[in-house]
Amino acid sequence: MAEREQLAAWLTATAQGDERAFQQLYAATSSQLYALLLRILRSPERAQDALQDAYVKVWQKADTYTPERGAPLTWLLSIARYRALDVLRRKRPEVAMPEEPDMMATLLEDEQALSPLEENENQQSLDAIRACLKTLQPQQRDSVLLAYYEGLTHQELSQRLDAPLGTVKSWIRRGLMRLRECLSERAS
Numbered sequence: 001m002a003e004r005e006q007l008a009a010w011l012t013a014t015a016q017g018d019e020r021a022f023q024q025l026y027a028a029t030s031s032q033l034y035a036l037l038l039r040i041l042r043s044p045e046r047a048q049d050a051l052q053d054a055y056v057k058v059w060q061k062a063d064t065y066t067p068e069r070g071a072p073l074t075w076l077l078s079i080a081r082y083r084a085l086d087v088l089r090r091k092r093p094e095v096a097m098p099e100e101p102d103m104m105a106t107l108l109e110d111e112q113a114l115s116p117l118e119e120n121e122n123q124q125s126l127d128a129i130r131a132c133l134k135t136l137q138p139q140q141r142d143s144v145l146l147a148y149y150e151g152l153t154h155q156e157l158s159q160r161l162d163a164p165l166g167t168v169k170s171w172i173r174r175g176l177m178r179l180r181e182c183l184s185e186r187a188s
Helices: 002-015 019-041 044-064 072-091 102-108 116-134 138-149 154-161 165-187
Strands: none
Touching: 002 019, 002 044, 002 072, 019 044, 019 072, 044 072, 116 138, 116 165, 138 154, 138 165, 154 165
């Protein structure tokens, strides 16, 4: 929780034009944003460009972040994800982007304020995801989170977790299946 509070403080200071706070925010979060961008864009050059664009947006829009709407890192990741999707759309405009699951859609909004009902639904969705993640075996949870948040490939996960490739693939597959089941049960 201390990390969340520190990120929020840096965002608040950035909104007031504090360049030092912005540098600290960048140093603390850029690797996570870059991993997400690299996973989506699959090109280090495009990921770097999108990362720069994302942080320009953070500098310009830091005053729109409010802690009540969610974690600072979630807000930053949503901005980065939007930049990546913009890059993909520019590259191949004829290809429709896959739709996000309904429960994650509100996490991707960085321009429009959420209504109280949407904020409540967003929080309930995040709570459901957290609760369902806790039901996974530790290896499954670690594999899914590392693959999603750090953008690691199956091979990289195998090396990082010091486990056979087939085992890592099974952890991810079973973890995602269990998450889907758990979220479906909670929605019923």
